[in-house]
Amino acid sequence: MGSHVTVDKLTVSAGGATLVDALSFTIRPGEVLALIGESGSGKTTTALALMGYARRGCRISGGSVRIGDIDVLGLGARQLRALRGSTVTYIAQSAAASFDPSRTILDQVVEPACLHGTMRRAEAELKAIALFRELALPEPESIGQRYPHQVSGGQLQRLMAAMALITDPEVVILDEPTTALDVTTQVEVLRAFRRVVRERQVTAVYVSHDLAVVAQMADHILVLRDGRMREVGATERLLAAPQNEYTKSLLAAACPAPRASVAGSGDAEVLLRVQGLSAGYGPRGRDGRPAVMVLQDIDLELRRGQAIGVIGESGSGKTTLARAVAGLLAPSAGTLAFHGRPLQPALAQRTREDLRRIQIVFQSADTSLNPSHTIERILARPLQFYKRLHGDALRRRIAELLDLVKLPRTLADRLPGGLSGGQKQRVNLARALAAEPDLILCDEVTSALDTVVGAAVLDLIAELRRELGVSYLFISHDLHTVRSVCDEIVVMRHGRKLAQVARADYQRGPHHPYYEQLARAVPELRRGWLDEQDRARPALAA
Amino acid sequence: MSTITTPGGFAGRPASPWFARLAQFGATGWIGIAVIAFWALAAIVGPALLSRTGAAGGGAVFAPISADHWLGTDYLGRDMLARVIEGARYTVGVAFVATLLASGIGTLLALLAAATGRWIDAALSRGLDTLTAIPSKMFALLMVAGFGSSVPMLIATAAVIYVPGAYRMARALAVNINALDYVTVARTRGERTGYVMLREILPNIAGPMLADLGLRFVYVVLLLASLSFLGLGVQPPAADWGSLVRENIGALADAGSSVIVPSLAIASLTIAVNLVIDNLPGHSARERGVR
Numbered sequence: 001m002g003s004h005v006t007v008d009k010l011t012v013s014a015g016g017a018t019l020v021d022a023l024s025f026t027i028r029p030g031e032v033l034a035l036i037g038e039s040g041s042g043k044t045t046t047a048l049a050l051m052g053y054a055r056r057g058c059r060i061s062g063g064s065v066r067i068g069d070i071d072v073l074g075l076g077a078r079q080l081r082a083l084r085g086s087t088v089t090y091i092a093q094s095a096a097a098s099f100d101p102s103r104t105i106l107d108q109v110v111e112p113a114c115l116h117g118t119m120r121r122a123e124a125e126l127k128a129i130a131l132f133r134e135l136a137l138p139e140p141e142s143i144g145q146r147y148p149h150q151v152s153g154g155q156l157q158r159l160m161a162a163m164a165l166i167t168d169p170e171v172v173i174l175d176e177p178t179t180a181l182d183v184t185t186q187v188e189v190l191r192a193f194r195r196v197v198r199e200r201q202v203t204a205v206y207v208s209h210d211l212a213v214v215a216q217m218a219d220h221i222l223v224l225r226d227g228r229m230r231e232v233g234a235t236e237r238l239l240a241a242p243q244n245e246y247t248k249s250l251l252a253a254a255c256p257a258p259r260a261s262v263a264g265s266g267d268a269e270v271l272l273r274v275q276g277l278s279a280g281y282g283p284r285g286r287d288g289r290p291a292v293m294v295l296q297d298i299d300l301e302l303r304r305g306q307a308i309g310v311i312g313e314s315g316s317g318k319t320t321l322a323r324a325v326a327g328l329l330a331p332s333a334g335t336l337a338f339h340g341r342p343l344q345p346a347l348a349q350r351t352r353e354d355l356r357r358i359q360i361v362f363q364s365a366d367t368s369l370n371p372s373h374t375i376e377r378i379l380a381r382p383l384q385f386y387k388r389l390h391g392d393a394l395r396r397r398i399a400e401l402l403d404l405v406k407l408p409r410t411l412a413d414r415l416p417g418g419l420s421g422g423q424k425q426r427v428n429l430a431r432a433l434a435a436e437p438d439l440i441l442c443d444e445v446t447s448a449l450d451t452v453v454g455a456a457v458l459d460l461i462a463e464l465r466r467e468l469g470v471s472y473l474f475i476s477h478d479l480h481t482v483r484s485v486c487d488e489i490v491v492m493r494h495g496r497k498l499a500q501v502a503r504a505d506y507q508r509g510p511h512h513p514y515y516e517q518l519a520r521a522v523p524e525l526r527r528g529w530l531d532e533q534d535r536a537r538p539a540l541a542a
Numbered sequence: 543m544s545t546i547t548t549p550g551g552f553a554g555r556p557a558s559p560w561f562a563r564l565a566q567f568g569a570t571g572w573i574g575i576a577v578i579a580f581w582a583l584a585a586i587v588g589p590a591l592l593s594r595t596g597a598a599g600g601g602a603v604f605a606p607i608s609a610d611h612w613l614g615t616d617y618l619g620r621d622m623l624a625r626v627i628e629g630a631r632y633t634v635g636v637a638f639v640a641t642l643l644a645s646g647i648g649t650l651l652a653l654l655a656a657a658t659g660r661w662i663d664a665a666l667s668r669g670l671d672t673l674t675a676i677p678s679k680m681f682a683l684l685m686v687a688g689f690g691s692s693v694p695m696l697i698a699t700a701a702v703i704y705v706p707g708a709y710r711m712a713r714a715l716a717v718n719i720n721a722l723d724y725v726t727v728a729r730t731r732g733e734r735t736g737y738v739m740l741r742e743i744l745p746n747i748a749g750p751m752l753a754d755l756g757l758r759f760v761y762v763v764l765l766l767a768s769l770s771f772l773g774l775g776v777q778p779p780a781a782d783w784g785s786l787v788r789e790n791i792g793a794l795a796d797a798g799s800s801v802i803v804p805s806l807a808i809a810s811l812t813i814a815v816n817l818v819i820d821n822l823p824g825h826s827a828r829e830r831g832v833r
Contacts, residue, residue, distance in 0.1 A: 261706035326730050347729060355732040368723035385731060431727070 001172040002029045002070035002203030003087075005050065010056060010063035012045050015088075020044045021227045027220070028272035030201035034218035034235075036208055036250070037423070038450035042227035043207045047173045050205060051088045052080045063110045067171055076449035086116040093176040094542060096154040106144025109163045118167055126163050131162040134199075135192045158192050165196060173196070175207045181496045182477060183521040190216055190530060210451055211254040212523035213240060216530040223247050236527055252456035256526050259462030259485050268341070271438060272325065274300040277334035279324045279415075289332055294320040295495045298334070300444035302439070306471040307465060309482030311518065312492035315495035318475045321492070322441040325473065326360045339438075363444035365424030369416035375402075376412040377425055382434040401430040405460060422453035429460065431477045433468070442474045446481055458485055479522050570820025577814035581807075585634045589628035602682050607799050614799035616790050622800050625786055626807055632782035634811070636693060637690070637766055640700035641759040647701070649751055653739040655709075656716035670706040678703045678765065680770075686774045696775060700762045705759075706762025711754050713746040749822070757820035760812040767808060 005027040012020040016144035020042040027033045035043040045058065052072045054060050057309070067088060075233035083327060084090075089112070092098045101107060109131075110124035119127070132140035134298040135158040148156060157177055164172055177182050177193065178186040194217055197204050208214050214235075216220060221238045223230040223246065224314060231244040244247045277298040282291030294317045302308050310318045323329040325336060327347040336343040338357065344350045362368040369378055377399045383389045389397055405426040416424055425445060432440050442461070462485050464470060476482050482489055482504055491499045510516070523529060545743050567575075613622035651670070655663040685699045719725065720743060728742050765786025769775035776782045781789065785802035793801045 029724040328730060330724065349733070350732070353730050355730065360727065360730055362727070364723060368727060370724045370742055370746065372748075373741075383732060385733070411829075435731070458674075 002031075002201055004029050005033075005171060005205075006064075006066040006068075007046075008064045008066075010046065010049055010065060011061050012042070012049055012058055013061045014058040018051065018451075019227050022063065023224075023227070024063075024221055024376075025229070027203050027205070029203055030217045032197060032204040032206055032217055034206045034208060034214040034221045034222055035224055036211060036214055038209060038452060039222035040226075040372055041224040043209075043224050045227075046224070047090075047175055047205055047207045050171065050173060051084050051090065053084070064214060065132060082116065085112040086118065086167045087169055088171045088173065089167065089169040089271060091157075091160050091164050091172065091177050092282040093172045094179075094180055095149065095160040095177075095540055096153060099156065099275075102164065104251070104346070105146055105151070105159055109144065109159060110164060112163060112167050116167060124166060128162060128166055131157070131165055131196075134196055135159075135162055135164075136188070139500050150508065152185070152327045154181055154189050157181065157189050159443045161193060161196065164204075165200070168200075172204045173207070174204060176209070178213060179208070180208070183518065186213070186315060187521050187530075187533065189212070193217070193528065205272055210523075211239075211250055212529075213450070215525055215527055216523055219297060220362070223250065233391055239525065239527070247312070249452055251525070253451040259458065266542055268306070270301055271304045271306075271338065272300070272473075273337040274325070275337070276333050277319055277324060277331050277336065279329050279331040281329075284332065288342050293332075293495060295331075298497050300472060300490065300497070302471055304438070305465070305469050305471055307474055307486045309476065309489045310484030310491060310492060311482050312480055313477060316492045317444055317495035318477075320475060320495075322360060322443050322475055326358060326441055327355075333409040345478070356435045357438045358441065359433050359435050359439070360419055360424075360435040361428050361439040361443065361445050363447055365421055365428050365448065366416075368428055370423055371416055373451045374412065375414055375416070375419075378416075378427065379412075379430055379434055382431060386435050401434055404433060414435065418452075421449055421459060425457050426448060426460065429457075429464070433464065433470075437470060439473065440469045442472055445474075445475055447478065449477065453474070454481070461485055487538055489515075491518065552624075560749070567821050570817045574814040574817030575808055578752050578818065581630055581634055581811055581814075582640060584627050585630040588630065589624075600640065600700050600711055613803050616786070616793075616800045621784075622803055625781060626783070626803055628780070629782045629786055629804065630807070632693070632780065633780075633784070633808070636696055636700070636776075636782070637759060637763045640688060640766075641704070641755060641762045643697065643701035644704035644762070645708045645751065645755045647760055648705045649712040649747075650707075650739075652709050652712030652716050653743055654735075655713055656720045656743065657735050657739045659684070663713075665679045666709070673702070674706040679768070682765070682769055682774060686769075692773060692778055693776070696766065700765055703765065704758050704762060708751075708754060712751055714743045716743050721741045739791050751824055753819050754801060759815050763808060763812055 007026070008024050009016065009022045010020055010024070011022055018027075023042075023046060025033065032237060035046055035364070037043045044409050044471065045055070048055065049060055050065055050067070050072065052065070052075060060073060063073070069085070070083065072083065072088075082242040099300075106125060106128060109128045110121060113119050113127070114121055128144060130142050132143055132157075134468060137143055137158055137531070143151065143155070143159075151159065161177070174193065181189060190210060190213065192195075196202075197217075206214060206217050211221075218235050220232065221235050222232040223238075223244065225246050228492060229240065230246045231238065233243075238247065239251070242251055255319050265408050276291075277295060278293065279295040279301075280290030280293040298321060299309070305484055312318050320329065324331050325347070327343075331346040332360060336345070338354065347355075376398055379401055380394055381395055383397055387397075398412060402409050402411065407423060407430070408424050411419065411423070411427075416427070429440075445461070449457060457479065459473075460474065463470065465485075471486070474486050479489075487503045489501045489506075490497055491501070492516055498514050501511055501515060505511075511519075520533065555748070572574075582738065602615060607614050613626065616622055616625060651666055655666045671771040681703060684700075689695050715779050720738075723736060725742050728738055733742075763783075766775055766782060767787065770782050770784035771788040773788070776785055778789075783804040787801055790798065790804075793799075
């Protein structure tokens with residue numbers, strides 16, 4: 001049974017900045033409280049403060065945290081060490097980064113119990129195996145003998161939960177435990193987490209930016225922004241009748257409305273035609289096939305002004321498809337045609353005009369902008385390179401581009417490091433638009449962004465399409481995102497195209513079973529969705 | 543984290559002029575600049591200001607510091623102050639040019655290897671590995687034996703010896719940058735290899751390469767000093783600081799100023815170069831998004 005958690009006027013500061021500002025809340029024993037907000041809202045900082053911990057450069061400067069009868073912030077270093085890992089435990093976002101790759105999993109899972117002396121190693125191992133079984137891990141008796149790289153990401157996340165639960169803690173902190181996982185894996189992990197949390201009646205704090213996930217897990221939701229509490233309430237109430245403006249915008253972003261399509265794109269000329277495309281990595285064999293085949297026999301037609309979404313799990317070959325179209329990876333078989341003319345397979349063989357017409361926008365805005373170039377210079381280069389603009393004309397065009405992606409013109413002098421994630425992604429789009437392309441390849445452009453910021457970028461993408469008539473090949477693992485901006489969806493798995501679904505048929509079935517599975521795996525923004533899934537599951541298995 | 547711990551918001555500030563950048567130098571950076579400026583001045587105008595030249599001998603041998611000889615005299619009774627200042631020309635000049643050459647050539651080759659990949663990379667890497675395999679003193683000995691000892695010869699020898707190290711360092715950095723998305727974007731834009739090398743990759747490895755340059759400068763000074771110590775470097779009667787140490791090694795037993803002063807000169811210069819490089823504004827400024 002968990003403990004009562006009481007947080008009163010908790011304040012965390014770093015230098016002159018206040019990260020968490022006089023936050024107060026209570027959690028009743030056995031309940032789950034979700035802390036929700038965008039990055040930088042102070043949700044992880046708050047969660048860490050529950051263990052009396054502040055990251056380097058930060059300081060807990062006021063307030064109190066009580067877990068049961070313990071005043072956490074009043075404890076000395078030795079008592080804190082005794083508290084962490086036994087009374088309060090922590091499940092981090094990236095299990096892959098939290099396990100020591102050179103030791104077996106069991107060795108690390110039983111460590112908290114041995115360290116705190118709550119049980120002997122043999123007992124702890126038995127308990128760990130019981131936990132593995134409870135968390136629905138395969139081969140619970142032997143999985144502990146493996147090393148972290150020998151299990152999948154979703155399994156590792158559950159193994160980390162076992163590590164956190166082995167000492168029978170009173171409070172568990174889950175810090176974005178499913179954010180790094182695929183949708184289909186996420187459901188499995190959520191299911192396992194929810195069961196152990198419910199059965200053990202442990203008090204839990206669930207940190208996330210995803211309202212739909214939180215709706216399945218939490219009894220209460222606390223909305224944070226800029227370190228201040230915006231709203232707190234029971235999950236049903238908060239989802240049904242949000243009172244704060246920010247909560248409303250979060251809710252609106254979580255269930256994206258379809259963006260208006262371009263009328264008449266169905267009978268426009270074919271812009272890109274992909275026929276029998278196969279590609280892979282590694283040295284080529286005698287038959288011309290690469291050692292590792294990633295894409296096999298892909299056919300695709302993209303009309304002018306159309307947006308086609310490509311979805312699939314990681315490793316399904318969606319990014320490789322974009323790389324092949326962009327010319328970064330020469331296909332081993334098949335042809336590409338653009339504007340009815342064949343497109344050369346390799347980058348070096350393509351004309352500058354062909355290169356201009358296809359632009360690519362990558363997922364991570366951090367690595368796709370050169371950190372030592374100013375925004376002005378980043379946008380100027382394609383204009384100089386393709387259009388030979390200079391002087392006033394160049395400056396005017398850069399200002400126009402910044403207006404187009406709705407960024408203030410004063411940003412031009414800054415370096416990418418001074419921009420937020422959403423702003424960087426807009427610069428990224430502006431750079432692609434500078435070339436005045438016909439086709440933009442968007443590779444997971446909103447995956448690294450917060451829900452609200454991502455929704456704004458999606459709006460921009462849809463608007464640009466209406467105004468400029470550019471076509472998109474929109475790659476994502478998130479069916480919601482793809483549905484909201486695309487006219488057609490291509491489903492990929494293991495490098496093959498499984499199905500193609502037109503916009504009009506999104507809601508109508510029946511579709512390919514894998515599409516259905518993907519569609520079902522996206523958590524819906526209401527309570528009880530996961531329970532319905534659980535009930536539907538035996539029927540599916542049969 | 544640095545963005546959070548920095549007090550006040552830099553975000554709204556426009557690009558600052560160059561003197562504002564110099565103002566970010568810490569106190570240690572300024573000390574370094576002062577010491578380097580002192581030795582550079584000594585090398586350029588020092589000899590003209592001296593009342594006597596280092597060639598004039600005939601006084602007391604290994605004389606201590608006195609009003610007449612500010613830094614004492616050497617093993618032939620020559621004035622140590624004059625000897626050290628004349629030696630600055632060789633040490634500062636030769637070491638500086640050799641280091642610039644070594645780091646410059648190494649970095650350029652590394653950029654070429656990273657940006658083109660495959661055959662050029664393999665050929666360059668294996669070729670320079672071969673050079674690394676030859677012990678540096680042996681190589682210098684061979685060069686001096688083959689071509690005689692002269693200042694251009696010494697510069698070339700030191701540069702060749704330190705190119706592979708600089709290449710390895712720069713290549714490791716450049717290969718990482720080359721894999722980033724912005725370089726891929728530049729390639730899909732159709733940019734030539736030269737642009738990718740110099741505009742996309744170079745600015746992002748410049749910081750670590752400057753730190754490497756400082757370290758390498760120290761190595762080159764030490765190499766030249768040790769060559770001179772072996773009698774393979776600058777030939778008498780001219781002398782760099784390394785030769786001065788070797789010439790006056792006889793005074794070591796008495797802790798004479800003639801052996802301590804040139805050693806201190808070598809130490810001060812190398813420490814100063816590293817102080818300056820450690821204070822160069824680079825990464826931290828970039829993370830704040832301000833130039």
